[in-house]
Amino acid sequence: MKRTRVIAAVVATLVVAGGLTACSASSGSSSTDGSNGPVTITILEQKQTRIDDLKKLIPGFESAMKKQGKSIKVKLIEDVLTDDQFKTKITQQFISGQAPDIVDMGENMIPGFAAAGYLAPLGSYLDKWSGWDHYLPQFRKAMVRQDGKIYSLMHDTGVSNFFYRKDILTQSGISTAQPATWKDLIARLVEIKDKTGEPPLVVPAGSAWGGGTWTEGFQPILSGTDPKYYNVKSGKWDLKSPGWLATFNLYSELVTKGLLPVQDLENPNPWEPTKYDKFPAGKLQVSAQGTWGWKYDWGPQGQSPIADLYQKVDTWQYPALKSGDKPYGWSSLGFGYTIPEKSQRKDAAMLFAEYLTTGVPLAEQLQSAGAASPRDDLTNVKPFSEEPKLLQATKDLKTSVYVATGDGSDQISQAVASATELILSGKASGAEAYKSFVKNATDLLGPDLVK
């Protein structure tokens, strides 16, 4: 019996000693940037264009680090998914602590993940990084979340406008001048519809478009007429703000007049029949679209290329919805690199994020994705500098509208999708859809997030 106890005591001592050694080892070598030994970091990418870019950029980063005496290897995890699928999957990985060291994700997901505590604050790294000073001031401000911290390093952005088929409108004798108001635009859309017999406009709406209904469809229109629907300081959504009803009424008018392709919008992948089939074929003439349309959607290497794109397609800004408003472009924080709070290799991960958002590596990504630059020092860096549309979008960022939002954007996105779906299915007018939206959003957000 005594012997057993002695053995147990020895084993326990060894376990405790081993644990303490491990702890002291991990706290002693606080740097995980590859200067104290080889480090392998992982990066998750969901868009094929960006996957192709990263494959080209990773060797350059590894050799740049080697020159600095740091041994960092990067493992690329390719997972081409839709935004909704990606969100579902990465959420589980964050919770289980299995997420890669860098996750590239859209702005629409970042507030929710940051608020849940899944993402590491990056402020201490950015303060020491010279590249941070080159970010445009509006983005440096917008990246600060409700708790005063920054959780993502944005690498691309864009300006949303209405892309239209200049060639077809010109052939049909329809004006291609910038419509000043929605009334003007609707009159022009009716004119197109009378000639073609088909709905001429696509604006994301309904449940099938997922988060895009809010970020690419509803929010740009709402923000242009009423930027006070969210207060960053209080973190509350004002559901009584007048822009909500006005925007729902606009959607209702577009559906009632047969200007939106309702059946296509209810397709499980609504962007396919609209943006990938009908717009390139000229059967749908106007599309709400971000800068990436020039490359990612309709560029030579895009999802559905349009030959002679710059001759056939041009853009209008969003027209004014109410009197006193002016036409505008809508911008957002686009995509950004994030580092999970549970990552054990944050230093090395941040070095890679900084590398990807600097100079030629960033210029190459912007060129292939068709994005505007969030930095002020890229206009002369090839190949970005050779893209006039992207340079123009970067200039337009300074005058574009952007409303920063925070926790609850997921729930708002869901409530907007459900309410616009009611409009698409003919079950609700604009006012009825707004009423349904307020009820749903209030239920989903809970009392803490509603003004």
Add this chain to the structure above:
Amino acid sequence: MTSIINPPASAATATRPASPKRRGKQRTWPFVLILLGPAAALIALFIVAPAIYSFYLSFTNTQLTGFAARDPKFVGFQNYVYLLTNADFLSSLGQTGQFVLYSAIIGQTVLGMVAAILLSRPWLRGKGIFGAAVLMPMVVPEVVASLTWASVLSNNSSGTLNQLTSLFGGAPTDWLQVVPLASVIIVNIWRGVAFAMIMFQAALEEVPAELIEAARIDGAKALQVFRYVTLPLIRGPVFLYLLLTTISTVGVFGLVYFLTQGGPGGQTRIAAIYIYERALQFSQIGIGSAASIILLIIVLVLGLSYVRLSKVEV
């Protein structure tokens, strides 16, 4: 004849040694434990424990994202009240009911019975090919089956169904948009008919041939024989099948998700899709769990009703 007066139970247990039967039982316990233990442990770990945890979550406002994810709170029956007054959830229950009724209870059962009866006919030629054709959908993985039907029901002119309708002058139709619920019902019938056929075939083989023969001699026609002789005799297996198919069809997710993702306009948003959307897409685990519990209760009630109706031993 001997009369035996039983002593009180306590006295019997106190004074008498264990009977051989009881000793036998005691000896078999370890064996039973070895046989059932691993399965019971797995069921407890992967079914019972998650179900209990899900029950707990359904009374909280647990979310996967946002500040609420850090500090879930107990909310009592709030999630249940929300769901039972929510038009989307009630609509999804209605669609689940239609899906189960038309695809499982009517479609699979009737066609499975017809296939089983045909296969039991001695005059039928090519039984092997017929049986294999009916069985094929059951062995095909769900994703493959969905992609196959996505191709059949494709909206462009190369879709198999559109090619068939074009032979009669029909224009290409987007079937999954125009008749979405009917489409997924047909696909589910196609996929589940084999299991029904196998169960009914086995049941039909147990029906004594003399009874059928006697009914025929008494002048009963084929339908009357089936209605008054065969069907009452196979009532047990039929209700057992209805029980199993109802449970499995209520839980169908992949087939519908791959084909329509619950659309268009929520027309095929059956309960499983609704729960997935709430719990994982919108990160509201509390509400998703409450919806799961409501669905579980509905399935339990249906299951108990079947068992009572059929007196099936389960």
